[in-house]
Amino acid sequence: xxxxxxxxxxxxxxxDKVDDLWMVINQKVYDVTSFVNDHPGGGDYLxxxxxxxxxxxxxxxxxxxKAVDMLKDYYIGVCTDSKxxxxxxxSNPIPISTESPVIKSxxxxxxxxxxxxxxxxxxxxxxxxxxxxxxxxxxxxxxFAKIKK
Ligand code: HEM
Numbered sequence: 498x499x500x501x502x503x504x505x506x507x508x509x510x511x512x513d514k515v516d517d518l519w520m521v522i523n524q525k526v527y528d529v530t531s532f533v534n535d536h537p538g539g540g541d542y543l544x545x546x547x548x549x550x551x552x553x554x555x556x557x558x559x560x561x562x563k564a565v566d567m568l569k570d571y572y573i574g575v576c577t578d579s580k581x582x583x584x585x586x587x588s589n590p591i592p593i594s595t596e597s598p599v600i601k602s603x604x605x606x607x608x609x610x611x612x613x614x615x616x617x618x619x620x621x622x623x624x625x626x627x628x629x630x631x632x633x634x635x636x637x638x639x640x641f642a643k644i645k646k
Contacts, residue, residue, distance in 0.1 A: 502526075502574030506550065509576060513548025515540070520551045521579045527571040550579045 504526050512519035518530045520543070533540040538558065546554055 503577050504574050505578050506576060510548040515544055515547070518543060518547045519573070520546050520549055521576045522552050522555050522568065523582050524576050524579050525568075525572060526574045526576050527568060528573045529571045532571060550576075552579075552582060 506521070509519050509521055509526055512528070515533055516530060518533060519526055519528050521527070529536075529543055533543050536543050542554070542558075
């Protein structure tokens, strides 16, 4: 990763034209000049963000994983002075690719806690059944007590 080229926002901001269009997404610099005419959302969106930090704009659209995967095709280096995401993700050129890892980690953590979860379930069931038995017994007791009177 040390071989990655480093750019500043000042440098990126010079590439703000339709025929020379860079943008920064999650501290990574993308040269999307060749993509302007192919962007499924329309070239205007890219032009509006030319030479800029466009992480929020990219995320706000809710781009698909396919779109996220496409970023690596346009990656040219890292931006040294743009803000990182609040929740920093992987350090590879693909910036917002946590979808599957996040799902995987929840799956594996739920697997790890499987026995614990089962124990919790049993405890809850016992507590519930116990509660019902006590409630029914008290109702029966008071009903009988009333009848006796
Ligand atoms: C620079 C890297 C970008 C790539 C590789 C990219 C790629 C894509 C792709 C593949 C789609 C089709 C829908 C999908 O698969 O999500 C799309 C749609 C779209 N993109 Fe981008 N995009 C980029 C940047 C941006 C930026 C900076 C904006 C700014 C707002 C933007 C706005 C949109 C919009 C509005 C759509 C249409 C969404 C829809 O139809 O629901 N894109 N983009």
